[in-house]
Amino acid sequence: xxxxxxxxxxxxxxxxxxxxxxxxxxxxxxxxxxxxxxxxxxxxxxxxxxxxxxxxxxxxxxxxxxxxxxxxxxxxxxxxxxxxxxxxxxxxxxxxxxxxxxxxxxxxxxxxxxxxxxxxxxxxxxxxxxxxxxxxxxxxxxxxxxxxxxxxxxxxxxxxxxxxxxxx
Amino acid sequence: xxxxxxxxxxxxxxxxxxxxxxxxxxxxxxxxxxxxxxxxxxxxxxxxxxxxxxxxxxxxxxxxxxxxxxxxxxxxxxxxxxxxxxxxxxxxxxxxxxxxxxxxxxxxxxxxxxxxxxxxxxxxxxxxxxxxxxxxxxxxxxxxxxxxxxxxxxxxxxxxxxxxxxxx
DNA sequence: TTGGAAAGTCAACAACACTGACATAAAACT
DNA sequence: AGTTTTATGTCAGTGTTGTTGACTTTCCAA
Numbered sequence: 001x002x003x004x005x006x007x008x009x010x011x012x013x014x015x016x017x018x019x020x021x022x023x024x025x026x027x028x029x030x031x032x033x034x035x036x037x038x039x040x041x042x043x044x045x046x047x048x049x050x051x052x053x054x055x056x057x058x059x060x061x062x063x064x065x066x067x068x069x070x071x072x073x074x075x076x077x078x079x080x081x082x083x084x085x086x087x088x089x090x091x092x093x094x095x096x097x098x099x100x101x102x103x104x105x106x107x108x109x110x111x112x113x114x115x116x117x118x119x120x121x122x123x124x125x126x127x128x129x130x131x132x133x134x135x136x137x138x139x140x141x142x143x144x145x146x147x148x149x150x151x152x153x154x155x156x157x158x159x160x161x162x163x164x165x166x167x168x
Numbered sequence: 169x170x171x172x173x174x175x176x177x178x179x180x181x182x183x184x185x186x187x188x189x190x191x192x193x194x195x196x197x198x199x200x201x202x203x204x205x206x207x208x209x210x211x212x213x214x215x216x217x218x219x220x221x222x223x224x225x226x227x228x229x230x231x232x233x234x235x236x237x238x239x240x241x242x243x244x245x246x247x248x249x250x251x252x253x254x255x256x257x258x259x260x261x262x263x264x265x266x267x268x269x270x271x272x273x274x275x276x277x278x279x280x281x282x283x284x285x286x287x288x289x290x291x292x293x294x295x296x297x298x299x300x301x302x303x304x305x306x307x308x309x310x311x312x313x314x315x316x317x318x319x320x321x322x323x324x325x326x327x328x329x330x331x332x333x334x335x336x
Numbered sequence: 337t338t339g340g341a342a343a344g345t346c347a348a349c350a351a352c353a354c355t356g357a358c359a360t361a362a363a364a365c366t
Numbered sequence: 367a368g369t370t371t372t373a374t375g376t377c378a379g380t381g382t383t384g385t386t387g388a389c390t391t392t393c394c395a396a
Binding site: 015017020021022023024025026027028029030031032033034036053056060074121124125127128129130131132133134135136138139140141142143144145146147148149150151152155156158159 | 194199204289298313320
């Protein structure tokens with residue numbers, strides 16, 4: 001990959017439209033693979049990707065409020081409510097009224113919810129681990145750097161919520 | 169990032185569940201950014217992502233058949249047909265009966281279709297170019313390597329259809 | 337000529353998003 | 367105390383994108 005040092009000190013990348021298009025297609029096909037394993041598990045439970053996303057972020061931040069989840073997922077409350085209703089009715093998520101602020105609902109995974117989340121997470125992590133292994137150690141940091149730069153700035157803070165351990 | 173040389177010669181990566189989870193979330197948030205710009209353009213034309221995907225791959229392989237497009241996109245013919253019907257009715261795609269095999273329909277972009285595809289492509293390439301620029305030259309290869317490893321093997325050949333120019 | 341593949345159509349359905357309107361409770365503000 | 371804002375939930379309607387199943391037309395090939 002050609003690169004140059006510009007006068008201002010910025011690294012300049014010369015990328016052809018073809019290279020960029022391949023990157024776009026890589027995102028498209030990779031995302032299909034990324035969701036393939038969880039989708040199979042979810043089908044068996046008659047749930048969809050929206051439920052997986054809710055389970056994931058409730059697992060990551062137990063006790064999170066509906067509003068917080070809304071801003072992370074970027075959907076309407078009506079859409080999220082439908083998903084949460086299913087998860088609560090299925091006994092996978094527990095919704096508890098806030099103690100400090102009684103308007104808020106704090107969301108937790110039940111034991112069954114945690115078990116399903118684990119099943120989904122293990123499948124998806126295994127795919128990710130395998131991809132990392134095939135791509136090699138150096139590739140992982142590049143992968144993460146490009147993805148982070150691709151996010152909308154307003155969404156990036158959700159990603160950086162929990163400081164990661166890339167440099168351990 | 170820690171790595172070791174195993175007896176068999178495989179590079180072993182020790183990745184914590186936390187690191188893998190961050191990779192998963194990075195995919196989630198990045199994909200949102202990845203589709204954000206085209207989505208805005210598509211809204212103005214009253215089209216959706218499915219139309220974008222069809223336009224993209226018809227542009228990449230002019231004259232492709234419906235069946236080929238089906239296997240690339242991984243949807244049912246009924247679903248694709250609805251999308252193609254819209255694109256043809258809107259004068260963005262031209263469907264020509266095959267000369268050798270008259271059952272086949274060969275798909276081409278009209279001038280208007282090519283113009284819209286360009287508009288979408290430029291927006292998405294610009295996002296990709298910016299992400300590459302921020303992440304730096306070394307990151308690009310890692311990004312591509314991980315994404316390629318993440319694809320389902322059956323889908324990877326679609327990606328590799330056209331040999332790319334990563335090593336120019 | 338018969339069988340099967342390719343393409344298209346029609347109908348029904350489901351997941352998941354959207355808007356808009358409205359309700360309730362609680363917190364916050366004036 | 368009274369008003370406004372916030373957090374959540376709910377009802378109704380709509381749209382995109384996917385699914386299955388059934389059926390037809392076209393047409394190549396054994």
